[in-house]
Amino acid sequence: MSKEMxxxxxxxxxxxxxxxxxxxxxxxxxMALVLFVFLGLMTLNVxxxxxxxSIEDKVDVSVYFKTTTAEEDILKIxxxxxxxxxxxxxxxxxxxxxxxxxxxxxxxxxxxQESLAExxxxxxxxxxxxxxxxxxxxxxxxxxxxxxxxxxxxxxxxFYENEQVIAxxxxxxxxxxxxxxxxxLLLSIIAVLVTFNTVxxxxxxxxxxxxxxxxxxxxxxxxxxxxxxxxxxxGLFASLLALAVFYPxxxxxxxxxxxxxxxxxxxxxxxxxxxxxxxxVLAIGVILGVVSSTIAIRRFLRI
Amino acid sequence: MIEFKNVSSVYGxxxxxxxAIDLTIEDGDFVSIVGxxxxxxxxxxxxxxxxxxxxxxxxxxxxxxLANVHRADIPLLRRKIGTVFxxxxxxxxxxxxxxxxxxLEMTGASDDQIAEDVPKVLAIVGLADKMTNFPHQMSGGExxxxxxxxxxxxxxxxxxADEPTGNLDLVNSHDVLQLLKKIHSLGTTVIMVTHNxxxxxxxxxxxxxxxxxxIVRDQKSGGKYVI
Numbered sequence: 001m002s003k004e005m006x007x008x009x010x011x012x013x014x015x016x017x018x019x020x021x022x023x024x025x026x027x028x029x030x031m032a033l034v035l036f037v038f039l040g041l042m043t044l045n046v047x048x049x050x051x052x053x054s055i056e057d058k059v060d061v062s063v064y065f066k067t068t069t070a071e072e073d074i075l076k077i078x079x080x081x082x083x084x085x086x087x088x089x090x091x092x093x094x095x096x097x098x099x100x101x102x103x104x105x106x107x108x109x110x111x112x113q114e115s116l117a118e119x120x121x122x123x124x125x126x127x128x129x130x131x132x133x134x135x136x137x138x139x140x141x142x143x144x145x146x147x148x149x150x151x152x153x154x155x156x157x158x159f160y161e162n163e164q165v166i167a168x169x170x171x172x173x174x175x176x177x178x179x180x181x182x183x184x185l186l187l188s189i190i191a192v193l194v195t196f197n198t199v200x201x202x203x204x205x206x207x208x209x210x211x212x213x214x215x216x217x218x219x220x221x222x223x224x225x226x227x228x229x230x231x232x233x234x235g236l237f238a239s240l241l242a243l244a245v246f247y248p249x250x251x252x253x254x255x256x257x258x259x260x261x262x263x264x265x266x267x268x269x270x271x272x273x274x275x276x277x278x279x280x281v282l283a284i285g286v287i288l289g290v291v292s293s294t295i296a297i298r299r300f301l302r303i
Numbered sequence: 304m305i306e307f308k309n310v311s312s313v314y315g316x317x318x319x320x321x322x323a324i325d326l327t328i329e330d331g332d333f334v335s336i337v338g339x340x341x342x343x344x345x346x347x348x349x350x351x352x353x354x355x356x357x358x359x360x361x362x363x364x365x366x367x368x369l370a371n372v373h374r375a376d377i378p379l380l381r382r383k384i385g386t387v388f389x390x391x392x393x394x395x396x397x398x399x400x401x402x403x404x405x406x407l408e409m410t411g412a413s414d415d416q417i418a419e420d421v422p423k424v425l426a427i428v429g430l431a432d433k434m435t436n437f438p439h440q441m442s443g444g445e446x447x448x449x450x451x452x453x454x455x456x457x458x459x460x461x462x463x464a465d466e467p468t469g470n471l472d473l474v475n476s477h478d479v480l481q482l483l484k485k486i487h488s489l490g491t492t493v494i495m496v497t498h499n500x501x502x503x504x505x506x507x508x509x510x511x512x513x514x515x516x517x518i519v520r521d522q523k524s525g526g527k528y529v530i
Contacts, residue, residue, distance in 0.1 A: 008408055019396055212392045215354065216406050216453060217381035 009222075013229025016206075023202050024234070030198045031238030032245075034191040035285055039246045041184045042277070043266060047257065048180045050264040052173035056135050059166050063145060064125040064155045067095065074126055077150050081130060084144065086137035091129040098124040125155055135170050139163075192288065199234065199292035203227060203300070210300040220301050224294075231293030235285035243281055304330055305351065305461065305492070310360035312346050312516075320346040322516040323360070328494065330460070333487045335503045336496045337528050338513035344496040347513075348463045351494075352381050364461070382410055385454030385491075389466035391446045393438040393453075399425065400434040403453045410457065420456060428452040428482060444475030451482050462486055464495040468502060476502060503528040 017024050065074055074092060082090050093101070099122045106112040132138050142159035145151070159166075203210075213223045247270070254267035270277055305328040312321040321343040328334055336344045349355040350362050353369050362369045364380070372380050394402050403421045412420070425431055428448040438446055447467060454462060464483060468476035480502055487493045497503060503510055503526070510526025512519050520529065 002411070004414060005411070016396060206396070209394050209396060212394055213405070214378075215352070215381065215386065215388075215392060216409075217378045217457075218405070218409050219375075219378040222409055 009225040010229055012226040013233065016226055017230050017233045020202075020206075023205065024230075027198050027202050027234050028237045028241065031195050031234055031285060031288065032241035034195050034288070035238055035242035035281055036245060037187055037191050038284060039242060039277075039281065041187060042280075043250070043270075045180050045184065046266060046269050047261060047264050048176045051261060052176055054261075054263040055169050056173060059135050059138070059162065059169055061130045061132075061138050061141060061157065061159045061162065063128045063130065063157050065127065065153055066155045067123075067125055069126065069153045071126070073150065073153055074128065077148070077153070078128055080148065080150075081128065081141070081145075084141065086132050086134070086140055088131045088133045090131075093127050093129065095122050095124055095126045098122075098127065135166055135173070138166055195288045196292040196295070199231065199289065200296040203293065203296040207300045210297070214301070223301065224297055227293045227297050228290055231289035231291075232286050233289070235287070235289030236282070238289075239278075239282045239285035242285075243278060304328065304363075304365060305494075306361075306363040307347070307350075308361045308363070310350065310357045310362060312343070312350065312355060313358045319516050321350075321357075324516075324518060326511070326518065326521075328492060330492055331487075331490055333484075333493045333506065333508040334495070335506060335508065335510045335526065335528075336494065336513060337498070337503055337510060338519075341515075342513040343516040344513055345465050348386070348465050348494065348496060351461075351463060352384055352386055353377050378409065382406075382457050383459055383461065385451075385457060385459035385462045387447065387450050387454050387462070387464040387467045389469040391438070391450045391470075393446060393450060395438055398435050398437050399430055399441070399449050399452075402438070402449060403456050406453050407456050424452045424456050425449075427455070427485075429478075442475075443470050444472070444478060447471060447475070447479050448482065451479065451486075455486065459491065461492045461494070464493065464497075466496055466498065468497065468499050480505070500528040 063077075071094065078090050078092050081087055102124060103113070103116060130141055132141060138159055142157055145154065145157055210223055250270055251267050254265065257264050257266055305326075307324045307326040310321055310324045311319070313319050320341075324343075324347070326347075336347065338344055346355065350357055350369070351364070353372060356370075364384075369380070394405060397405060400421055403424060404417050407417050407420060422431065422434065425434055428451055430445060430448055430452065433441060433445060433449075436445075438449070441449065447470070451467075462483070467479050467483070471479060476499060483493055483495065484506075507525045509524060510520075510522045510528065512521075512529065
């Protein structure tokens with residue numbers, strides 16, 4: 001295709017878009033609404049993820065060592081555990097550290113402070129806190145510790161006390177994720193159908209024009225191309241419109257959401273992920289516009 | 304040369320529009336086709352631009368059977384034949400200049416050529432000062448002249464006119480006829496379907512009379528509208 005042809009097609013699409021300003025505005029508006037719903041779903045997913053994340057972050061497994069255990073042995077165990085692929089990080093709390101922590105936690109309680117002062121020995125145990133990359137890994141880690149060569153040094157592993165809580169957290173996370181997916185999918189399908197129908201109606205209003213173009217010798221490609229350009233324009237403007245509403249709205253609700261759901265910093269998230277967000281919305285918009293136009297116009301090209 | 308060989312056309316609902324038509328139209332002819340509504344006049348024209356396929360028989364343009372014209376080549380055929388319709392069939396969203404330019408763009412003409420040819424042809428039909436008007440801003444006569452300009456822009460060798468004056472008053476009808484005569488005088492074959500008795504009688508050219516899908520009279524010259 002020659003450059004001249006491309007330019008003509010672009011110009012013709014743009015002219016159509018401008019001249020049908022009412023229809024274009026309506027179609028763009030509906031598409032913008034649809035894209036806004038998409039953005040809303042993306043936001044909900046971010047919120048759901050940060051909820052599950054913050055719940056999962058609270059879960060860990062601690063291993064307590066017998067007071068007689070030498071520190072170098074514990075450090076060896078720490079190394080071993082860190083080497084496990086399922087482990088995200090390991091924190092060693094020495095007996096002294098545990099004692100200081102305990103003192104600090106009960107700084108206001110004179111009775112406890114007095115009793116502590118009377119002790120000749122530190123009664124607290126050294127421990128290792130283990131955080132897994134995924135909450136489903138804790139059972140495996142506990143199992144590993146059971147079988148390790150240092151088993152004799154371990155006083156207790158608190159996984160067995162937390163087991164049920166961990167399982168419940170996993171269930172909630174899974175539930176939130178799969179419901180989020182299902183809702184997103186359902187609303188996406190509805191959104192696509194709405195856009196598709198709107199573009200179809202828009203093209204239907206011009207079906208007589210298409211017929212005439214055929215009768216005066218227009219080839220399919222010549223007739224179709226400007227409509228595709230129009231479809232791209234709908235998508236483009238709709239995306240920009242949706243984004244222009246989304247970001248201010250987000251900063252408006254972000255503080256409220258952060259108050260109620262700790263860790264859900266929406267504004268920050270979407271500003272950090274601005275390139276992906278903008279590109280995704282643009283891509284969805286343009287693809288929706290082009291695909292709807294293509295399918296809609298096919299019906300009218302059979303003269 | 305245009306040839307209809309034993310052409311029949313039956314519509315989907317069983318209506319017989321044409322039955323076993325044999326007709327030859329020589330290059331440079333000016334043919335009027337007359338007859339009552341439903342006689343098959345428009346069907347004849349629609350077969351020529353392959354808007355319809357014959358149920359039987361063969362239509363040939365310059366010795367080439369239209370049955371052999373592939374779907375993708377239909378636009379090429381339609382660019383060779385200029386067509387004017389009773390309802391003008393102008394593009395409502397394009398102005399006069401663009402309506403004509405559109406037909407030329409299809410052929411891959413350069414912008415320079417379009418900028419040169421379109422005003423010329425609009426001047427021929429007397430619309431030089433209406434180039435930026437949209438069809439809804441024009442009178443019926445102007446619209447039909449614009450449609451003729453569009454049909455002319457390819458310099459077609461065959462011009463089909465389906466009731467070109469059907470929606471026009473006397474004066475405008477006369478103007479349109481003068482245009483068609485001018486086009487004919489430049490060597491173009493003109494085939495006009497019409498109900499306008501005065502128009503046909505003033506032409507004194509070949510007149511084909513149709514009735515119920517059949518040719519009932521073919522006056523080769525000096526023809527009159529007789530029903």
